[in-house]
Amino acid sequence: MLEMQLFSDTTNTFSMGKITAEDIDAIKNQPDCPICLDTLQDKTYQVTKTNPCPKSHYFHFNCLKSNAVSVLKFENNKFRCALCQTDIINMGYVLKALVYPPKPEVLELFYRGKELLKKSHTNPEYNVDLAINLLTQSIKRGYVQAKPFLAEALFLSGKLSLKHALEPPYFHDLLTTAASFFKRSLDEGYIQAKPFLIEAIRLSDPLDRSPGT
């Protein structure tokens, strides 16, 4: 039985998963690893699939890992599926980190940002901007596992702007700021931000509140 490493693009981590009937069917249609051209079916291999691809593509886990390491050595921010060219950069960074663990200073940025994010839940005024800054820096240095935390921090910052816009002394300009934070948070996959984005946009444009738009 093949073993499957599954990538989660919400947490940016790999974990052992089950091969489904759907995978077995798909592997019948794509029997070889696109990197080494050897069979995927051999039970001594671990395989993985590229879930951001419109239709999953299958690779030997170790082949994709070495591929990520060599590509990301020369090209920052570019890693694509060998079969359909879908951008799989997050997966690439996580694969590379399995071979070369992130530098302590990058982890330090992440842990400080994460700690501030935790505190921001009780005191957003004081901490949330710095949390965003530190988490963004750790991501820029390849630590994509920080992305869900950044999304959450952006959401908190949006809520803070919204609060200042709607409470005395009513900084209405902050509605646009709130909307842009919610938008960025949503872009990073934080779906809870969506109703807030819609509301911030609606409130920031009171003259254009025609029904059905």
Ligand SMILES: [Zn+2]
């Ligand atoms: Zn291979």
Ligand SMILES: [Zn+2]
């Ligand atoms: Zn693909």
